Amino acid sequence: MYLHLGSSVSVRAEEIVGIFDLDNASTSHITRSFLRSAEEEGMVINVGEDLPKSVVVCCPQGSWQRLYISPLSSATLLRRLESGGFGG
Numbered sequence: 001m002y003l004h005l006g007s008s009v010s011v012r013a014e015e016i017v018g019i020f021d022l023d024n025a026s027t028s029h030i031t032r033s034f035l036r037s038a039e040e041e042g043m044v045i046n047v048g049e050d051l052p053k054s055v056v057v058c059c060p061q062g063s064w065q066r067l068y069i070s071p072l073s074s075a076t077l078l079r080r081l082e083s084g085g086f087g088g
Contacts, residue, residue, distance in 0.1 A: 001013045001014075001084060003016065003056075003081050005047045005072065006048045006050075006071050007047050007048045009045070009047045011058050011068065012060070013081060015059060015060045015061070016056060016057070016058055017057040017058060017059050019054060019074045019077050020055045020056075020074060021054055021074040022053055022069070023053075035067070043065055043066055043067055044066075044067045044069060045068050047068055047070045048070070048071040049071075050071035051071060052071060053070065053071055053072060053073045054069075054070045054073055054074040055067055055069055056070055056077065
């Protein structure tokens with residue numbers, strides 16, 4: 001099953017480590033540091049040009065960790081995941 005993150009980006013549900021609300025997650029200096037270093041290492045993929053609302057952390061098998069910045073809320077992504085990966 002795949003989870004649609006916005007625009008034309010989907011990820012395999014099995015690769016998802018966590019889905020985080022960007023506003024809540026970025027309040028911690030540790031999380032901000034993690035996001036900054038992930039961006040410097042080229043692990044961050046921005047899904048859309050709209051205001052970012054969530055971070056989806058994925059660990060594809062046989063590959064490096066990836067962080068997807070999505071314009072969709074973490075609640076919306078969770079609903080999509082629970083309903084089969086796609087939704088309106």
